[in-house]
Amino acid sequence: MAGLIAHAREWITTGCRASLLMPQIRAMCGGRSPKWPALRRKILLRHPTCEACGGIRDLEVHHICPVHIDRSRELDPRNCIVLCMESLQEDHWFVGHRGHSWSDWNPTVRADAAKCLLRREFLEDSD
Numbered sequence: 001m002a003g004l005i006a007h008a009r010e011w012i013t014t015g016c017r018a019s020l021l022m023p024q025i026r027a028m029c030g031g032r033s034p035k036w037p038a039l040r041r042k043i044l045l046r047h048p049t050c051e052a053c054g055g056i057r058d059l060e061v062h063h064i065c066p067v068h069i070d071r072s073r074e075l076d077p078r079n080c081i082v083l084c085m086e087s088l089q090e091d092h093w094f095v096g097h098r099g100h101s102w103s104d105w106n107p108t109v110r111a112d113a114a115k116c117l118l119r120r121e122f123l124e125d126s127d
């Protein structure tokens with residue numbers, strides 16, 4: 001998690017100006033594709049657990065490269081990862097968006113989620 005916090009700090013100092021522009025960019029891009037709900041359901045059926053904790057509650061399909069950055073990857077399953085919004089962990093928020101802003105994103109989300117999962121499984125085993 002220290003790596004994530006460092007990432008978030010770095011983003012806060014270097015990315016503020018870019019994140020101020022996000023609402024405008026999002027407005028320019030418009031909403032989600034009408035095909036998104038069906039793909040989202042399919043991904044959740046195929047992968048019904050959070051990739052960062054293995055949990056099954058409050059799952060969300062997160063875009064690794066956000067739609068407001070690259071609209072062409074909205075319906076690319078390889079650009080999607082399942083993360084939870086469980087009240088205490090909020091992996092979608094902390095791992096997917098680095099706990100900073102919904103317009104921020106974590107380019108290494110897959111590796112970070114895998115690391116979180118390994119650590120949590122290890123902690124559970126050592127109980």
Ligand SMILES: [Zn+2]
Nearest residue numbers: 050053084091
């Ligand atoms: Zn989770």
Ligand SMILES: [Zn+2]
Nearest residue numbers: 062063092096
């Ligand atoms: Zn997300």
